[in-house]
Amino acid sequence: MRKVASGFSPMIAVDRKATKPLHKQIYDAFRAMIVGRSLDSGQQVPSTRALAAELRISRIPVLTAYAQLLAEGYFEARVGAGTFICSSLPEQMTSSARRATSTAQVRSGSRPVARRTMLLPPYETFPWVRGFGAFSVSHPAFDQFPFKVWSSIVMRHCRSPQPTALQYGGPMGIEPLREAICTYLRTARAVHCDPNQIMIVTGSQQALEISARVLLDVGSPVWVEEPGYWLTRHVLTAAGCRLIPVKVDTEGMDVAAGIKLCRKARAVYVAPSHQYPLGATMSASRRLQLLDWVQSSGSWIIEDDYDSEYRYGSMPIASLQGLDNHSRVIYIGTFSKTLFPSLRLGYMVIPPDLVDRFAAVRHAADIGPPYFYQAVVTDFINDGHFGRHIRRMRLLYGQRRTALVECLRKEFGSTLDVLGAEAGMHLAVTLPPGFRDQELATRAAREKLWLWPLSPCYLGETSRQGFILGFGSTKETEIPNAVRQLKGLLMGRTVGLKMSI
C-alpha cells in the first residue's frame, strides 16, 4: 500500500451559533473534503480527542460525526492504528468531483507572462539523458564514492546541531568552506583568491545565472563557444542578451574570430580547461589574447572550470583567472563532478570590487545556500578525503578513457574522429557525412546506450554530427561491448550507404 502523508489537522471551521448542529457541521465538512479530494484515500484523520481540542468543542459531536462517517464507509478504523479515510472509496464518487474541480478552475481572461521568459525553450527531458549505463554524460563513478566516510561526517553534524547551524546564513556561504575552497583553488588551480571573494552556490548553473544578473543588461552582446553548452545559452537568453557564437578549434575559442564578429562584447563565456563539448584546452597564447582583449574592451570573462580536476596526458594549465592581472574573470567551479551532482554545491571566485553586488543579487535570489552540506563538505575537504578522492578518480577515469580511446580506434579506425580526450569525464566523436546524431541517439536510448548528440550544441546552422561519450561511470570491462553496440547501431544506419565501418 502506498504511504500517504498523514497526521495533519484538516481545515474544518465550526460555528457554535449556527442552527446546524455541530456533529452535522463536522460530518458535512469531512464529506465535502473527501468528495472534493482534499482528503486522500488511506490518509489518517486526527483522533476525536485531538480534533475536539483543535476545534475547542466537546468530544461528543466529534464522536457522533465520526460514527456516521464510519457507518457510511467514508472512514475506516484500523485496530491499534487509528481512523483513516477509507482506502476503497468508489471511483465515481471522487472522479466526478475531480471533473467538477477541473471545470471549476476556469482559465479565462488575459493571462500575461513576462516577454523574456517566452524566449526560453521549454524544459524537456530528451531520451538520451534519462539513463544510467554506458556513455552516460556527467555521471561520476557513483560506486567509487567513499560513502562510509561521508556518512560518518554527516552523522557527526546531525547529532546535536547548534542554533547557528539552523538559522538563516549569509549569501556568501559559510566561512570555513570558503577557506577550504580557497586553499584548494590556490594550490591546485593557481587561482588568485581570498576567502572573501568566494561565494558558495548551488552549482555552476546558479553561478552563471548570478553572474548574468550582475554583469549583463538586456541586449548586451556576449561571446559563447560554438559549439557550446546549451544550458549556458538558456541563462543568457533568459537574461535578454545577444549571443555571439564564436567558433572553437583545437586551441579553444578563436579569439580573433570573436573580435571580428563583435569587438565590444560585454562578456565572454568560456570553458578553457576542457571545452564542452569538443574538449579542447585553450592554448596559452589564446588565453593571453583573450585577457588582452577583455582589458582593452572593458569586458568580463566567465570561466567555467567544470571538470578540470581530471587531466590526463599533459601538465596542468593554470586557470584563466590565475593569469589575469586586472580582475576581469569570474571563476566558476562545481562539486557535481568531483563529489556528486544531486549535492547541488558549487563555488565562484568574484573580482574584489564586485563582491558586494554579487552578494546583494544572491541574497535577493534565494537568501543563501543550505547550511548542512556546506559543513559536511568542509570536513570532507579538511580531513583530506577530497584530495584523496580526486587523485583516485583521476587514475580511474584515466584508465577508462584510455580503454575507450583504444576501443574506438580498434573498432572504427580513422572513420570516427575522437576529440577532447585529454581531460574530464567525456570525449566527443564526430560522424562521417550521412548520419543524423539525434535520430541515432534516440534509437540508442531504446537499447540503453546513452549517446548525447553533438548537433544541438551548435547555435549556427552548420553543425557537426556526432556524440558526446561519458566514461565517468562506464566500467572498463563494459567499454568493449558498449563500443561494439555503438558500431552495430551505426552499421544498421549505413544500410544502403557506401560506408566502410
Place this chain on the structure above:
Amino acid sequence: MRKVASGFSPMIAVDRKATKPLHKQIYDAFRAMIVGRSLDSGQQVPSTRALAAELRISRIPVLTAYAQLLAEGYFEARVGAGTFICSSLPEQMTSSARRATSTAQVRSGSRPVARRTMLLPPYETFPWVRGFGAFSVSHPAFDQFPFKVWSSIVMRHCRSPQPTALQYGGPMGIEPLREAICTYLRTARAVHCDPNQIMIVTGSQQALEISARVLLDVGSPVWVEEPGYWLTRHVLTAAGCRLIPVKVDTEGMDVAAGIKLCRKARAVYVAPSHQYPLGATMSASRRLQLLDWVQSSGSWIIEDDYDSEYRYGSMPIASLQGLDNHSRVIYIGTFSKTLFPSLRLGYMVIPPDLVDRFAAVRHAADIGPPYFYQAVVTDFINDGHFGRHIRRMRLLYGQRRTALVECLRKEFGSTLDVLGAEAGMHLAVTLPPGFRDQELATRAAREKLWLWPLSPCYLGETSRQGFILGFGSTKETEIPNAVRQLKGLLMGRTVGLKMSI
C-alpha cells in the same frame, strides 16, 4: 592550531627539456607558491612518491627539492604525519608578497555592470538580526525540534544511496515530496492542487524570484503591502517592476485603495494569513474583492503563506488559492518556520497552464533542488512527524504568545499597541510619537535584546515607529524579564519627554 585544507596536488609543471635541472624547477615552483601565498602555512604537501608519480618523473629530483625546502625552512616534517608548509613562516616574507599581489590585481579600465542590479540596495546585516535570544524574529524553537527522529531518517538515507539519488534531478523536485506536500496543503490549507503543480524550491525567496521571472516584465506595476516584507521588494526591484504600495489595515490589504492607485497592475504580492509585519488576517470580503479584481484586470496573485500553520485565537481560514476559481494564484509556502530556516526548502503551487514556463525558468536558474533533504522531509511528513511537530509547536507558541501579550499589557497598559498576535511566531507593537525605532533597536542589540524596527517596512514616507517581536524561540520564563528590559530601554529614551510608561 587551525585546521588547513590539505592533500591537493599543487599545480607544478616541469619541463624535462629545459636546461634548468628538474629539482631546481620543483624547488622554484614551491618557493614561488609559498611566497605568493598560493600555499598556506601548515598545509600538507604530497609525499615525494605521489608528486613524482603525478609529474611522471623519477623520485630523485623531488627528494632533492624537498630536502632543500626543508633545510631552508619552507617545509617542515612532522613525524608520522608527512611534510607540511612551515607553520611559522616569517611574516614579512608573505606579507610583502601579499602587497605585491594586490597591486598586481589592478582594476583599471571600464567595468560595466547591469543597470538593474544597481537598483538593488547592498546586502547589509543590521545589528538587530544578528543575535539569538529574546524577541529574535523568525527563529522557531530550535531546542524543541525532534532531532533524534530527524537524525534517524537522515542516517537511513545516507547509508547506501542509489545512483538516482546522486544524479541531477528535474526542476520540479522529487515526486514523493510533491505528493506529501500536496496532501498536506489540501488537508490543512484548503489549497486546490495536484502534485504536478507543486515545485520544490529553496524557500519563499526563490519561489518569489521565479514567479517574478515568469510573470513580470520590466516596468510591470505590482501592488505590495504597505508596510510589507522588505525582501519581497528587493526581488521586485531587481526585476525592474514598478512597486505600488497599498496600505494595510486590520482587514489586510485595502483592495479598493489598490484599485484606485493602479487598476491595471500586473500582479499583487500579499500575505493574507498573517501579514508581515502588522499581522492582520485578510477578511473574507477583501479576499473575494481581490479575486474579483485580478480576474477582471487579468492580474496575478502571489500568495505568501509563510507561517499560517500557527493560528491561535480563531478558526483557520482557507488560503486565497483555495478560493480562487480562475487559477490566478501562485501559492508559496516554506519549511523555514515549521522545520528550520537553514534547511532552505519551500514549495509553490503553480496554475496548471503555467507549470511548463515555471519549470523552464527554474531549470535555467539552478537546475533543481538538492536531492537529499527532499527525501528526508518526505519521510518526516509521511511518518507523521511533521503533523505532530506542528501541533506541538502551535501549542507551545500559543502559550508564549499569550504570556508575551499579557506581559506587554501589564508593563505598558495601553501605551503600546499590540498588533497581529492571532497567528505566527511574531507580533508587532507600535510606539507613541517621539521614539525612533531603528536607533532603539541598535541600542537594544548591544544589550542582547533583538527588536526588529517597524519603520524600514514602509516604502512611503509616513511610517509608524515600532517593533516586531518574535516569540518562537523566546521561552515563557524569559518573557517577563525581556519585557521589563524593553521597558527600561524605552524609559531611558523618554528622559526629558513627558511620557507615562
